[in-house]
Amino acid sequence: MGKLYIVPTPIGNLGDITLRALQVLKDSDYVAAEDTRQTLKLLNHFEIKKSLISYHQHNEQGKSLDLLSILKEGKNVALVSDAGTPGISDPGSVIIKKCIEENIDFEVLPGATAITTALVNSGLDTRGFLFKGFLPRENKERNPIISDIKNLKETLIFYEAPHRLLETLTFLSDGLGNRQIAVCRELTKLHEEIYRGTIEAAIEYFKNKAPRGEFVLVVNGKSEEEIEQENKAMWENFTIEQHIKNYIKEGLSKKEAIKKVAKDRGIQKSEVYKYSLEI
Structure with a gap:
């Protein structure tokens, strides 16, 4: 059984590729690429010659089955996108899910995003x-x-x-x-x-x-300031008792609600407590 490698590639500066990524690209039997023309430039820059397989969002479902067949034959495949990490707003998630379902080994390399x-x-x-x-x-x-x-x-x-x-x-x-x-x-x-x-x-x-x-x-x-302003606008028309009940409705204990109401209104907890006795 072969192994799938998820290989991040530079998002712009070719110097950002990792030594490990280069080694995986050299050692893999195939490179599956979102754009074979773009990947060919990358491989040529680092003097790596590999068979390329087109793997993009429009053929991802079908090509994933092809890649599974290659992996089951014992071949290793490196998956790359145009730039960055495959699976992050780029093709990759489909083949990873299929590898998990088929119990096929895969490895995700860290790298550029x-x-x-x-x-x-x-x-x-x-x-x-x-x-x-x-x-x-x-x-x-x-x-x-x-x-x-x-x-x-x-x-x-x-x-x-x-x-x-x-x-x-x-x-x-x-x-x-x-x-x-x-x-x-x-x-x-x-x-x-x-x-x-x-x-x-x-x-x-x-x-x-x-x-x-x-x-x-x-x-x-x-921001906290926005949240406080919205909260204030909400409770300004509340009575103190309604204010306490609102916090309790949100899941706070009565004790916690009293503390929050006192802080909101800038008054003593003892003052708020008097309005909680009937709750």
């Missing part, structure tokens, strides 16, 4: 993040996504093509508000650029500078 490169470059919170890849084109498909993530505190990461950048920035502004954003262009390449500012400022910037290259958008999560 635009997600973490952009996140660290952004200067935004790195303690938690949510990667959403490319947003759908139609509002009916992407509106529910924004509804699901707009209240999250985690930093949000999206991919985008140049011809859709302004439309997507406007959509994010409408759905998330004028948050801080880092627009990362052509990461690791000669013309790498990181624009940091608000979403509205980014829209104006790229109106005056035609977007070129591939983009990663890193957007600040919902």
Whole structure:
């Protein structure tokens, strides 16, 4: 039985390929590639000659079966995408699932990905993040996504093509508000650029500078200040008793609810406690 290797390739700078990735590419019997022309340039650069198999989003289902047959014959296959790690907004997940189902050995190599490169470059919170890849084109498909993530505190990461950048920035502004954003262009390449500012400022910037290259958008999560303001707007019309009950309904104990209400209203817990006796 052969082995499948998931091999990340540089997202721009060829010097970012790992020694291990090069060794796997040299040792594998076949290289399955999202774009054989692009991969051929990479292999030629490192003087590696291999038989290439086309494996992209339009033939992934059928080609996965072909790759399984090759692996069952005892041949090793290296899977690469155009850039970055296969399976991350690129073909790869289908063959991995089939290998798991068929109990065929596979190995994922660590390597380049635009997600973490952009996140660290952004200067935004790195303690938690949510990667959403490319947003759908139609509002009916992407509106529910924004509804699901707009209240999250985690930093949000999206991919985008140049011809859709302004439309997507406007959509994010409408759905998330004028948050801080880092627009990362052509990461690791000669013309790498990181624009940091608000979403509205980014829209104006790229109106005056035609977007070129591939983009990663890193957007600040919902701030504590925003959350506090929304909470305040919600409970301002509550009586103290209603305020306590609301927190209890959210799952807090009465003791915890009293503490939260006191903090929200800037009053003593003993004052709030008097209104909890009938609850």
